[in-house]
Amino acid sequence: MMAPAEVPDAEAEPDGVEDRLRRFATIWSRAIFPATATSLTRPEFEHHLLPLARRLRDALHHKIFDATPASGVGADLVAAHCTDPEALARSLGVVDAYLVLYCGAAADPTDDLAAEELRARCARLQHALAAGYALALRERTLAEQEAIARSALAARGAAEDALHATEARFRAVFEGAAIGIGIADLDGRVLEVNDTLTQMFGGLEHHVRSRNVSEWVHPDDVPQVWRMHGELIRGERENLRTEKPFFRNDGTVLWTNLTVSLLRDVDGVPQYQLVLLEDTTERRLLNLRLRYEATHDALTGLPNRTLFFERLEKALAPARDPARDANVKDAKEAVRDGAEAPPETGARDGAGATPKETAPETRPPARFGLCYLDLDGFKAINDSLGHSAGDRMLVEVADRLQSCATAPGEMVARLGGDEFVALTTGPDTQREVNDLASRILGVLATPISLDGREFTVRGSIGIVEGEAGAFSAAEVLRSADITMYRAKSAGGNRFEHADAEADARAITRHGLTTSLPTALERGEFFIEYQPLVHLADGTVHGAEALVRWSHPTHGVLGPDRFIPLAEHTGLIVPLGRWVLEQSVRQARAWQEELAAGTFAGPLRINVNLSPAQLHHPGLVADTVDVLERVGLEPGSLCLEVTESALIGADEDLLKPLRQLAEMGVDIALDDFGTGYSNLANLRRLPVSVLKLDRSFTQGMQQHPADPVDLKIVEGIVSLAHSLELAVTVEGVETGTQAEHLRMLGCDTAQGWYYARPGPPEMLHTLSLADAV
Numbered sequence: 001m002m003a004p005a006e007v008p009d010a011e012a013e014p015d016g017v018e019d020r021l022r023r024f025a026t027i028w029s030r031a032i033f034p035a036t037a038t039s040l041t042r043p044e045f046e047h048h049l050l051p052l053a054r055r056l057r058d059a060l061h062h063k064i065f066d067a068t069p070a071s072g073v074g075a076d077l078v079a080a081h082c083t084d085p086e087a088l089a090r091s092l093g094v095v096d097a098y099l100v101l102y103c104g105a106a107a108d109p110t111d112d113l114a115a116e117e118l119r120a121r122c123a124r125l126q127h128a129l130a131a132g133y134a135l136a137l138r139e140r141t142l143a144e145q146e147a148i149a150r151s152a153l154a155a156r157g158a159a160e161d162a163l164h165a166t167e168a169r170f171r172a173v174f175e176g177a178a179i180g181i182g183i184a185d186l187d188g189r190v191l192e193v194n195d196t197l198t199q200m201f202g203g204l205e206h207h208v209r210s211r212n213v214s215e216w217v218h219p220d221d222v223p224q225v226w227r228m229h230g231e232l233i234r235g236e237r238e239n240l241r242t243e244k245p246f247f248r249n250d251g252t253v254l255w256t257n258l259t260v261s262l263l264r265d266v267d268g269v270p271q272y273q274l275v276l277l278e279d280t281t282e283r284r285l286l287n288l289r290l291r292y293e294a295t296h297d298a299l300t301g302l303p304n305r306t307l308f309f310e311r312l313e314k315a316l317a318p319a320r321d322p323a324r325d326a327n328v329k330d331a332k333e334a335v336r337d338g339a340e341a342p343p344e345t346g347a348r349d350g351a352g353a354t355p356k357e358t359a360p361e362t363r364p365p366a367r368f369g370l371c372y373l374d375l376d377g378f379k380a381i382n383d384s385l386g387h388s389a390g391d392r393m394l395v396e397v398a399d400r401l402q403s404c405a406t407a408p409g410e411m412v413a414r415l416g417g418d419e420f421v422a423l424t425t426g427p428d429t430q431r432e433v434n435d436l437a438s439r440i441l442g443v444l445a446t447p448i449s450l451d452g453r454e455f456t457v458r459g460s461i462g463i464v465e466g467e468a469g470a471f472s473a474a475e476v477l478r479s480a481d482i483t484m485y486r487a488k489s490a491g492g493n494r495f496e497h498a499d500a501e502a503d504a505r506a507i508t509r510h511g512l513t514t515s516l517p518t519a520l521e522r523g524e525f526f527i528e529y530q531p532l533v534h535l536a537d538g539t540v541h542g543a544e545a546l547v548r549w550s551h552p553t554h555g556v557l558g559p560d561r562f563i564p565l566a567e568h569t570g571l572i573v574p575l576g577r578w579v580l581e582q583s584v585r586q587a588r589a590w591q592e593e594l595a596a597g598t599f600a601g602p603l604r605i606n607v608n609l610s611p612a613q614l615h616h617p618g619l620v621a622d623t624v625d626v627l628e629r630v631g632l633e634p635g636s637l638c639l640e641v642t643e644s645a646l647i648g649a650d651e652d653l654l655k656p657l658r659q660l661a662e663m664g665v666d667i668a669l670d671d672f673g674t675g676y677s678n679l680a681n682l683r684r685l686p687v688s689v690l691k692l693d694r695s696f697t698q699g700m701q702q703h704p705a706d707p708v709d710l711k712i713v714e715g716i717v718s719l720a721h722s723l724e725l726a727v728t729v730e731g732v733e734t735g736t737q738a739e740h741l742r743m744l745g746c747d748t749a750q751g752w753y754y755a756r757p758g759p760p761e762m763l764h765t766l767s768l769a770d771a772v
Contacts, residue, residue: 017105024102025053028094035087038080045080052076056095056129057103060121061113070125071132078136088133092126099125180256180277183263186233186270188213200256200279202249213273218245218253232260235270243280255281297414299391300398308413308421309473315368315425316476318469366468368425369433372480373401373440375418376458376492381450389450394418397457400443404436421480429465437461437495460488461495482506508554513565515551520575524550527582528757532606532728532750535742542604542638544750545583546757547575563610572612581626583607586760588632606638606668611645620656623665634664638689642670646685654686661686668728673716682723690720692746694731700740701733710740717745 029046038045052073059069077091100118113121174181180197184190190209198205217226222242231237239261246254257278262270295307303311375397382390398412401420405412409425422440424432440461447454462483464476471479479498485506487496519525529543549557566572587605594603613619627634639660646653646669661667668689669682673696682690696713699706720727729741732751741749755762 020102020105021053021057022050024057024094024098025050027098027102028053028091031090031094032077032082032087035084035090036080036082037084038082048080053103056099056125059125060099060103060118065121065124067121067124067128070128071135074129074132074134075136077129077133078140083137083140088130091133092130095122095126095129180275180279182208182275182277184213184273184275186273188273191272197277200248200254200277201246204249207249213275216246218247220245229260232262233270233273235262238262253281254279255284297398300395300414302398302402302420303411303413305413305415308411308415308423311411311413312368312370312423312473312476315366315423316468316471316473318366365427366425367427367429367466368423368468368476369429369436369463369465370424370476370480371422371433371437371440371495372462372464372477372484373420373422373459374484374488376460376488378418381455385450392450393448393455393457396448397444400446401440404439404443407432410436421477425468433463433465434495437463441493441495458493460484460492462487462498463495464498478507509565512551512554512557512562513569516562516566516569516571519549519551520571520578524552525575525578526550527579527586529586529760529763530750530757531755531763532604532748533754535738535746535749540763541748542606543587543763544606544640544757545579545586545608547579567610567612570612572610573616573618576610576613577622577626580607580623581630584626584630584632584637587636588630590760590763591632591636604636604638604666606640608640608670609645611642614641614645614653614656620659623660624663634660635666638666638668640668640670640691641687643672649685654684658686661688682719682725687725689726689728690716691728691730692716694729694751697729697731697737697741700737703736705736705740710744713741713746714744721745 025046029042029049033042033045036045040048055069055073059066074088077087082088082091100115100122104115104118174194177194177196180194180200182190182193182197189212193205193208198208201208213229221244225240225242225244228237228240228242232240239259241257241259244256244258246256248254257280259276261274263272263274265271295304295310296302297304378390378393381393394414397418397420398414401412401422405422405424407424410423412420412422414420422436424436426432441459444457444459447456449455462480462485464471464480464483466476482502483496483498486499486502487494490496526548528546528548530546531540532542532544533539534541547559547563549562551557563572566575583605584607587603591603609619623637623639627637639657641657657667666689667685667687668691669685669687670691671693672690673693692713696709696716699709700713717727726747727745729746729749730751732738732741732749732753734753738749738753
């Protein structure tokens with residue numbers, strides 16, 4: 001037998017005894033595990049009960065019986081979180097039913113306790129286990145209660161400290177906040193305010209405390225602000241945020257960001273109003289100043305482009321009924337805020353109708369009139385007197401313009417540079433805009449004195465007038481700009497009215513200009529050829545190359561539609577180089593066909609040169625390069641230059657033409673007779689051909705011919721031949737005209753009488769000898 005304090009060695013015990021002990025522990029764990037609050041798994045819990053079962057078995061078989069170990073087992077059960085009363089009952093049941101059954105056989109064979117003794121000892125062990133369990137549970141409960149009491153006391157102290165700290169913080173925030181804070185009851189009586197709010201209203205606290213919130217009404221209050229305040233008091237909204245002005249005690253205006261919310265009791269019932277006011281007066285004044293600077297011209301003080309566009313878009317908006325708009329707005333706000341529309345919402349027009357039933361008021365359509373002004377010759381002022389003088393002139397012009405637009409609905413703005421606009425609105429703008437433009441030109445007619453000199457200011461005005469809602473602001477300004485340039489092209493110091501067809505032409509011109517740079521890359525240009533005919537025998541002498549543009553939208557365009565645009569954009573140089581190369585290649589192909597006997601066509605090619613090409617430094621080099629690469633003799637090329645391009649030409653301009661002429665390239669003076677040139681100057685020009693303008697020969701299309709035209713042409717031909725110049729006539733349209741020119745001694749001719757411009761293949765089948 002072992003002492004009570006000793007733990008038997010399981011491995012030293014007979015196998016049957018240990019197995020029965022483990023089966024007892026298994027039964028015990030299965031019985032009480034569902035009633036425990038342990039985090040152990042059931043096998044782990046069974047392993048935990050095994051030493052407790054061994055202690056009960058040892059106590060059962062001890063020579064000197066002592067039930068005290070069972071009390072310890074009961075305490076260990078409580079320590080293992082078996083605190084449910086069911087766990088104790090089940091443990092006692094297991095001990096009563098299975099302890100003697102599985103642990104009745106002692107490990108020592110000499111232990112011969114009778115069965116009745118074992119049952120009695122088992123009963124006492126149960127009593128001791130229950131007593132130990134109850135004592136441990138009581139001690140555990142007392143410890144938990146004491147811990148709860150200590151925690152509650154600590155929590156109460158912490159809550160009181162927190163409340164005190166919260167009140168201190170609230171008071172510190174209330175008194176030291178940079179925004180105004182006020183507390184009022186639900187009736188609007190002001191109960192408490194902080195120093196900041198008092199200072200915001202002028203520093204007299206009793207003037208603030210003695211007032212009711214409902215007295216703080218201002219004419220500039222946001223619409224619906226007091227309706228929403230009523231909803232707040234009734235608990236229909238959580239808070240109210242808005243920008244609101246107030247009158248101070250001295251009558252000045254205080255602008256604030258206002259926030260109003262409700263302070264509720266523990267049951268959620270509203271008790272007070274909490275008002276937060278942020279003073280935004282200085283910020284508002286700054287914003288107004290910044291807004292003014294952003295919408296007004298710094299030099300003249302007039303409204304700038306930004307403000308003008310705002311006013312213009314407002315003037316162009318379709319007319320609406322203000323009363324109807326107000327009704328609809330109130331209804332929308334009521335729906336947005338979750339409340340029904342106020343009763344008076346539908347009765348503002350006195351008819352008691354709802355917003356949907358209110359008929360718009362019948363009124364004449366709103367109209368607008370716009371004057372777009374650009375000063376004529378203002379660049380010369382800046383170039384001659386400097387920008388400072390130009391600025392002074394602009395200021396004077398702005399003052400005069402502002403004096404013209406003083407009627408209601410009129411305004412003047414500066415768009416930039418020397419461009420100004422004047423806007424008028426109303427039902428009779430058709431007459432008013434003309435009067436406004438006349439007044440503008442009238443005030444500009446008075447000379448302006450600058451630096452002791454007087455300058456007369458002229459201006460060109462484009463007028464657009466129409467009904468509101470028919471145009472956008474961008475469309476109106478674009479049309480006015482186009483019309484202004486039309487007035488400037490007509491001589492300036494005048495006004496012109498917008499014309500839809502003229503606008504369309506200008507827009508088309510702009511579209512062609514923007515698409516020109518890529519047209520050459522896309523291969524949209526092609527060349528047609530018109531034959532030059534010997535008047536003596538009707539044979540083909542050469543052909544003039546005429547470039548065409550196959551536009552994807554506008555179809556085939558003649559050179560009059562795009563050559564001026566190409567000269568303006570600078571594309572004329574690469575385009576002219578392309579035309580020259582294509583024409584020279586075609587002339588070389590004709591010569592090869594002529595040598596092979598398959599074609600009796602032109603031996604020469606005429607190519608037009610624009611004034612911009614004459615000024616290009618690479619003219620001679622490009623021409624030589626093309627001729628050499630293609631293999632065409634210089635004598636087979638004739639470059640046509642208009643007479644107007646050579647009027648007053650100096651030697652620098654004539655030098656490249658002389659170089660080309662010395663190489664053998666013919667130079668033709670195109671449109672001769674239209675440039676009012678001195679005939680004596682022909683001696684100094686490196687030309688070998690005169691091309692008479694068609695205006696000299698139109699009188700020869702009928703029989704008898706105009707004798708004046710005959711004399712003029714006869715004189716020009718005689719002079720040209722005396723200078724060893726060949727004469728070509730263009731625009732020949734009848735056989736009579738061709739016969740007169742032949743008899744007058746003209747050398748070659750071209751025109752529809754012989755052939756219209758066409759593809760190079762056309763010249764293969766053309767028989768011109770029979771046409772003369």
